[in-house]
Amino acid sequence: MAVDLEKANNMRRVAFLLVAVLGLSGSAARIASASGEAAGKPASISSASPIYGVTIPPGYRDWQLIAVNHLQIGKLDQLRAQLGNEKAYKAFKEGKASFPDGAIIAALHWTRVPSEENDKALAVEFPGAQSFVIGPGVNIQIMVKDSKKYAASGGWGFGDFRDGKPGDEALTKTCFPCHQSATHDFVFAHYAPAP
Amino acid sequence: MAVDLEKANNMRRVAFLLVAVLGLSGSAARIASASGEAAGKPASISSASPIYGVTIPPGYRDWQLIAVNHLQIGKLDQLRAQLGNEKAYKAFKEGKASFPDGAIIAALHWTRVPSEENDKALAVEFPGAQSFVIGPGVNIQIMVKDSKKYAASGGWGFGDFRDGKPGDEALTKTCFPCHQSATHDFVFAHYAPAP
Numbered sequence: 001m002a003v004d005l006e007k008a009n010n011m012r013r014v015a016f017l018l019v020a021v022l023g024l025s026g027s028a029a030r031i032a033s034a035s036g037e038a039a040g041k042p043a044s045i046s047s048a049s050p051i052y053g054v055t056i057p058p059g060y061r062d063w064q065l066i067a068v069n070h071l072q073i074g075k076l077d078q079l080r081a082q083l084g085n086e087k088a089y090k091a092f093k094e095g096k097a098s099f100p101d102g103a104i105i106a107a108l109h110w111t112r113v114p115s116e117e118n119d120k121a122l123a124v125e126f127p128g129a130q131s132f133v134i135g136p137g138v139n140i141q142i143m144v145k146d147s148k149k150y151a152a153s154g155g156w157g158f159g160d161f162r163d164g165k166p167g168d169e170a171l172t173k174t175c176f177p178c179h180q181s182a183t184h185d186f187v188f189a190h191y192a193p194a195p
Numbered sequence: 196m197a198v199d200l201e202k203a204n205n206m207r208r209v210a211f212l213l214v215a216v217l218g219l220s221g222s223a224a225r226i227a228s229a230s231g232e233a234a235g236k237p238a239s240i241s242s243a244s245p246i247y248g249v250t251i252p253p254g255y256r257d258w259q260l261i262a263v264n265h266l267q268i269g270k271l272d273q274l275r276a277q278l279g280n281e282k283a284y285k286a287f288k289e290g291k292a293s294f295p296d297g298a299i300i301a302a303l304h305w306t307r308v309p310s311e312e313n314d315k316a317l318a319v320e321f322p323g324a325q326s327f328v329i330g331p332g333v334n335i336q337i338m339v340k341d342s343k344k345y346a347a348s349g350g351w352g353f354g355d356f357r358d359g360k361p362g363d364e365a366l367t368k369t370c371f372p373c374h375q376s377a378t379h380d381f382v383f384a385h386y387a388p389a390p
Contacts, residue, residue, distance in 0.1 A: 061389040062284075068263045068276050070307060070327040073317070081263050081276070081387070089257075108390050112265060118383055121376045122268070132265040137390025181316045188313055192276070194256040195303050195332025 049159030050169040054144050056161055057085065060106040064089040067192040070112065077112045079134050082189040088145075092191040099145045099185055101155075107141040107189070110134035138162070143179075143187065154179070154186040244354030245364040247345065249337050251356055252280065255301040259284040262387040265307065274307045274329050277384040283340075287386040294340045294380055296350075302336040302384070305329035333357070338374075338382065349374070349381040 048055045063083035071078045084092055088103035111134070118131030140161045147155040158175035160167040179186040243250045258278035266273045279287055283298035308330030317325050335356045342350040353370035355362040374381040 062259055064257055065260045065276055065278065067329060068274050069310070069313075069329070070265055070274060071325060072327070073321050073325045079263050079265060081260055083260065108387070110387065110390055115264070117376075117378055118264075121373055121383070126268050130266060130268045132267070133385070134262060134264070134387045137388065140390050178316055181312075183312055188316070190328070192303070192305065192329045193332065195305055195335050 046166065047164070049142075049157075049161075049166040050172045052144075052150065052153075052157035052159060052172065054142050054157045054159030054166075056140060056142060056159070056164065057104055057106065060085070060104070060140075060142075061108075063106060065192070066092050066105065067189045069189075071109075072112075078109050078138060079112045079132070080110070081108045082106070083108065092189075095191070097185065099155075099187070101146050101148075103145040105143045105187065105189065107143075109138040109140070111136050111138060141175075156186055241361065242359070244337075244352075244356075244361040245367045247339070247348075247352035247354060247367065249339050249352045249354030249361075251335060251337060251354070251359065252299055252301065255280070255299070255335075255337075256303075258301060260387070261287050261300065262384045264384075266304075267307075272307045273304050273333060274327070275305070276303045277301070278303065287384075290386070292380065294350075294382070296341050296343075298340040300338045300382065300384065302338075304333040304335070306331050306333060336370075351381055 060083060063085055066082040066084050066089065068082075069080050071080060083106045085102075085104040087100050088105050091099045091103055112132045113135030114129040115131045115133040118133065119129055122130050142159040142161070144150070144157040144159075145155055146157060150157045153176040156176070156179065158172060158179075160171055160175065166172070176186075179188070182188045184190065255278060258280055261277040261279050261284065263277075264275050266275060278301045280297075280299040282295050283300050286294045286298055306329070307327045309324040310326045310328040313326030313328070314324055337354040337356070339345070339352040339354075340350055341352060345352045348371040351371070351374065353367060353374075355366055355370065361367070371381075374383070377383045379385065
């Protein structure tokens with residue numbers, strides 16, 4: 001039993017690292033969830049992230065686009081978009097060195113999948129999988145700027161949500177150490193200029 | 196001289212196909228431009244697309260996000276985002292089978308490049324190129340819905356712009372035949388639901 005618990009804890013640790021640092025993987029999330037259940041812990045019913053108390057901002061899907069990116073590590077393969085509320089978007093667009101209090105950034109992560117519809121249109125000249133679109137949603141990561149409330153973490157509060165539920169404390173603890181290496185006020189995303 | 200002209204015309208034909216059907220390549224664009232010059236044609240000074248008279252809509256970069264995708268064909272490698280004006284975004288979000296007059300969709304295409312900054316953050320656990328972000332802009336494609344004005348092309352007017360300049364008639368002619376195979380009112384993009 002002790003061995004099982006240790007094993008479960010190790011699995012959780014690996015899963016958190018994958019989910020938090022890398023962004024990703026539904027499979028890592030499932031491992032974390034399964035091992036949480038194995039350890040006999042009840043599912044969290046709070047809608048706020050541990051440590052920071054960050055929640056999913058209403059209407060965030062309608063926010064403006066900061067940038068898009070693609071993450072591919074072995075079987076982990078995601079298309080991602082970062083959206084910003086008005087304060088965040090304005091700061092990005094104007095190239096501000098840091099973000100004002102109240103700025104919120106939402107990172108939307110989906111599994112990347114081939115598009116049969118698009119490939120069919122291309123197939124006349126180029127057969128095979130060429131066009132990739134978003135598949136199942138993986139998670140949403142939220143960053144909220146409040147230089148006083150979150151002074152200990154560069155002025156940012158963090159939350160990582162799957163199916164609307166926040167990750168636990170061990171996961172949430174990994175957010176800030178990773179974002180410390182970002183060059184733009186702890187934010188990895190850079191504004192995508194109009195082509 | 197006749198042979199040179201024929202050669203130039205063939206190059207243009209190949210370039211148009213690549214640019215229009217595939218969405219892309221800066222190199223294909225440069226071929227098209229170079230061969231146009233070779234044929235002694237002056238650069239177009241119109242800001243409107245041939246055939247349809249579509250222009251780049253002011254403020255389109257601030258529009259809401261419909262979806263993101265990735266196109267990779269040999270050396271062509273692009274991250275893409277589709278944005279919609281209010282009418283287009285609403286129709287997408289509400290799952291309408293077709294789009295109302297006045298709906299405009301802007302497809303933004305950038306070359307996909309590795310992110311040194313992001314890879315550095317990941318390198319502790321996963322060395323190598325894992326994170327890809329947008330690089331140089333390639334082109335913008337605009338679709339405008341006007342069921343009367345564009346009745347002959349499914350109700351849509353098209354424009355393909357590089358560096359703010361519309362592609363020529365031969366390029367623009369390829370838009371509608373390709374979009375005829377799209378399953379959603381001649382539109383390839385599908386709304387990306389919140390993860």
